[in-house]
Amino acid sequence: MADIATTLGPAARSTSQERSLGSLRLDWVVTILSLWMIAGIHLDAWAHHQFDVETFFTPWHGVLYSGFLALAAVLAGTLARNLRKGYAWRRAVPAGYELALLGVAIFMGGGVGDMLWHTLFGIEVNIEALLSPTHLMLALGGALIVTGPIRAAWARAESSWKALLPALLSLALLLSVLTFFTSYANPLSDAALAQGQRPNTDDEWFLTQGVGVAGILIQAALMMGVILLAVRRWARPEGRLPFGSLTVMLTLSTLLTVSVHEDW
Template sequence: MVDTAAQTLRAGARNDLVTQLLGIWLLLAVFLDGWAHLHVPGLETFFTPWHAALYSGLVAMAAWTASVIWRQRQPGRPLTRSVPAGYTGTVIGLVLFAVAGVLDLAWHEILGIEVSLDALVSPTHLLLGFSLFLILGTGIRSARAAGGAEVFTRTPAALLSLALMTGLGAFFLIYCSAFVRTPPAVPYLQTPIGSPGHTQAELPPALGLASYLVTTALIIAPFLYTFSGARRPPFGIATILVAVVAWLPLAMSGLRPVAVAGAAGATIISAAADLLLARRPGPWLRRRLPAVTAVLAALIWTGQLVGIALASSIQWPVSMWLGAVVLSAGLAAALALLSSLNTRSVPVPAAPR
């Protein structure tokens, strides 16, 4: 463990950026391995090209992190006290990843290869995911340790770190992604309560509604995090978050035309929302954060619905698809309200004149 004195060491913005660029390698390898589990039949071995891409990325990240620490060493000081601020979690993540990899190998050799939903919730895979989360968060931890509120607008590494962690969350929650499922495009058979087959008919749309709430939280939570201590969110943040939450899972699961159209609609509308956000002063946004996030969520899902309607058709009744938009907007507003409870006593910096 690194002591307080070591926390004064800084890796530097350039080193942080290289770390996060290597993080792109790791995240893309994760999605590539997920693609193989979905599309390559008879995957019966741990030793695959996709695992090679993932673990070679781990080796590259470990070598780079070791070089960053080595270059920070000082004569007479233990190497453990040369870890730059923000990189302790990276070291822990690398060690956990290696341990989880050995456990994953043993798991597959004993119990076989998972091929569906069980692959996402396998304990060894979840441990790998937690390890990756620590590694991909390096840019944020390092930037916050350097001080200053404008973390995400000052350092590209921090913004990239946030995007990568959100993408990792989208990977592990792909089974309840509203972009992958496109629930309104699935026919809905209205079955009265108590009639035969009611439960079976209601289950798919119920899962679809739940997927909207989960995906909304996955986008809005990191969006709100960029407001923590900052005057305003970084430009383009809504588009970045929608892109990683929508397009990476779609590339992994399959680019179905209706899903692509929905994701394109959401991406376009989020880009328009970013332009609107950029025109409003930061203090104004913070004072109206619940309303801002509610409108953002409503716009994103409206864009998706328009894309689905253009590519195919909306199969849900108006009460269902409009209810999904309203529920998502309400959840976004609630998350914003909760996030602001701990910051009401913190003075908001005045906008520069």
């Protein structure tokens, strides 16, 4: 699964001075495994809505952490392979994946901390599950990991569907992480109003409307932030985003968001 390193400098430079470059193959592997991991996060959230989860060791955590371990193995294997080829430590990580390795360390620390947290304090519910320190560590680590293909593609000049699809899917996964951890202010996370359920008092009306407006503003800001990131890099005068790029990104992110709730 490791990428085939290529050289940046003149042929006379030694391997230890060269920078290991990523490959489209590595981008695809990381993207697919990232989808596995992020799907595990949403599956775990779905399970919390359906069942009384009282332990850290669940099948849904198994999906989440197996995806993470697969990602960690791919990144560590790529690093080890490049080291065997003679690359220096600081240059053995493929371009764009430096922060992904940092994300692996953060996610691992968050996972161990989350297990201890659940053992000591029990299982969080509702909004506290999204804002617990260990879950925020997992969010940060996961975001750094899944955005590896974005940073790798950023350094390349290609803008075709073939070259950019892993990066576009990676952007969708980044957006899904952001929307997941702000689901307390996300209209797509609560279908009550769309189904015609109405508050009973003026105070409930005010609170419901306030949360609804805040959710629209927050989610619009997150969505446009991700879109503008893509546009800034790949839709400049000398290039353009492939037709349908935004549709792919937003569709995948939205499907992951609504999958947590069965009332849609």
